[in-house]
Amino acid sequence: MRLITHNMLSSNIKGVVNGFPLRIEAEKVMEKTMEMNSEFLEKMFEKVDWKAFVDASRAMGYTELPEEANSSMLDSDEFLNRFHHALLELDLEEGALVCPETGRRFPVSKGIPNMLLHEDEV
Amino acid sequence: MASRPEVIAPPEIFYDDAEARKYTSSSRIVQIQATLSERALELLALPDDGVPKLLLDIGCGSGLSGETISENGHHWIGLDISASMLNVAVEREVEGDLLLGDMGQGIGIRPGVMDGAISISAVQWLCNADKSSHNPRLRLKAFFTSLYKCLSNGARAVFQVYPENIDQRELILNAAMHAGFAGGIVVDFPHSSKKRKEFLVLTCGQCSVNASISKGKNEDGESCSDDDSEDEENQTVCISDRHRPRKKQKNNKVGKGKEWLLRKKEQMRRRGNVVPPNTKYTGRKRKDRF
Numbered sequence: 587m588r589l590i591t592h593n594m595l596s597s598n599i600k601g602v603v604n605g606f607p608l609r610i611e612a613e614k615v616m617e618k619t620m621e622m623n624s625e626f627l628e629k630m631f632e633k634v635d636w637k638a639f640v641d642a643s644r645a646m647g648y649t650e651l652p653e654e655a656n657s658s659m660l661d662s663d664e665f666l667n668r669f670h671h672a673l674l675e676l677d678l679e680e681g682a683l684v685c686p687e688t689g690r691r692f693p694v695s696k697g698i699p700n701m702l703l704h705e706d707e708v
Numbered sequence: 709m710a711s712r713p714e715v716i717a718p719p720e721i722f723y724d725d726a727e728a729r730k731y732t733s734s735s736r737i738v739q740i741q742a743t744l745s746e747r748a749l750e751l752l753a754l755p756d757d758g759v760p761k762l763l764l765d766i767g768c769g770s771g772l773s774g775e776t777i778s779e780n781g782h783h784w785i786g787l788d789i790s791a792s793m794l795n796v797a798v799e800r801e802v803e804g805d806l807l808l809g810d811m812g813q814g815i816g817i818r819p820g821v822m823d824g825a826i827s828i829s830a831v832q833w834l835c836n837a838d839k840s841s842h843n844p845r846l847r848l849k850a851f852f853t854s855l856y857k858c859l860s861n862g863a864r865a866v867f868q869v870y871p872e873n874i875d876q877r878e879l880i881l882n883a884a885m886h887a888g889f890a891g892g893i894v895v896d897f898p899h900s901s902k903k904r905k906e907f908l909v910l911t912c913g914q915c916s917v918n919a920s921i922s923k924g925k926n927e928d929g930e931s932c933s934d935d936d937s938e939d940e941e942n943q944t945v946c947i948s949d950r951h952r953p954r955k956k957q958k959n960n961k962v963g964k965g966k967e968w969l970l971r972k973k974e975q976m977r978r979r980g981n982v983v984p985p986n987t988k989y990t991g992r993k994r995k996d997r998f
Contacts, residue, residue, distance in 0.1 A: 587805055587806075587807075588805055590762075590783070590805070591785050591805040591807070593818075594785065594817050594818050594821050594822075594858075595807075595816055595817060595818070596816050596817065596818050597816060598813060598814050598815070598816030598854070605816065606818055623759075623760055625758070625759045625760075626759060626760045626783070629759060630762070633762075633821050635818075696795070696798050697798065697805075697806065698791075698794050698798065698806045698807065698808050699807055699808065700808045700809075701807055701808060701809035701816055702789070702808060702809055702810055702813070703810070703813050705839075705841045708813050708814075708841075708850075
């Protein structure tokens with residue numbers, strides 16, 4: 587699971603008001619290479635919740651992202667490279683995602699988060 | 709398909725390790741999935757600005773449809789309930805991200821972030837109640853409501869479905885409309901029972917007022933009318949049949965006169981019948997007392 591997906595995911599449990607962002611417990615992180623597309627990154631920059639993104643990338647062991655960001659930073663190649671790397675190249679292989687309100691753990695195995703809910707949680 | 713898998717077992721059980729591998733290694737299945745995915749992307753009508761889009765692939769299985777999305781240059785997130793299918797997808801090293809989840813429990817994605825959604829041969833599974841806690845109507849509602857939320861304004865969703873019957877199609881379509889979507893059904897090859905493919909094309913947000921639904925393909929590849937209009941025609945015929953008024957029976961009987969009587973007697977004489985002679989009493993009304 588990459589951080590682009592983590593930034594989209596939220597907890598779907600009944601009764602949870604704000605299930606975003608899920609906290610990451612990383613046991614195994616892999617890095618993959620992907621071709622960069624600056625237009626896509628610009629579009630994603632508008633959608634990404636930056637604070638959640640920074641916290642998540644730190645939980646994955648990547649600390650190169652600035653605490654605050656604005657659209658003027660997209661002109662910098664260095665920033666784009668870091669953004670691209672954190673968003674699309676870091677991959678959580680093993681670990682868990684934790685709901686911020688209920689503490690429910692969603693295990694991640696082989697890069698696939700298990701978001702199935704029990705019957706009482708639907 | 710020779711038989712419908714929904715009737716055999718729930719999807720997470722039907723697509724076990726053996727079935728998932730068999731499904732993915734069948735070249736016929738791969739080809740069909742690729743064709744359907746291409747058509748779904750076409751119906752999605754993404755803007756042609758060269759920027760990759762972030763799409764949601766619901767019921768992605770082993771990543772066959774997602775592969776088509778990647779080939780078209782877009783990013784995708786796949787969701788499926790079968791762990792075996794997802795494991796095959798991991799082995800195939802698909803480019804999209806994978807989630808193990810049940811679409812009937814709602815899609816746990818943040819509001820307004822997806823550029824579109826496609827689904828190939830998956831949504832009809834929601835019409836089957838596989839557990840005692842399952843209510844197909846509620847599951848469809850949870851699915852479409854959460855999908856509507858996570859799509860951005862103006863985004864589209866295209867689902868290729870195999871409805872078992874008209875009722876199932878109505879159930880799915882009604883659930884989508886109640887969730888706020890606009891749109892309808894596009895049918896390719898409507899007259900061929902083998903080649904017929906149904907696509908649920910849904911639009912999210914205000915600009916759906918101007919959106920036009922594509923026409924389905926016909927046998928020769930040209931467009932033909934929507935299946936919806938055919939249904940409407942059928943409805944009209946039924947209605948008019950039911951309400952056709954019965955013919956009124958005429959009630960104003962007039963008696964025959966003396967002229968008719970004399971003509972009849974002459975006619976019978978010409979035929980050689982024994983006819984009483986005409987007298988001054990011929991054609992006169994009898995007394996009431998008779």
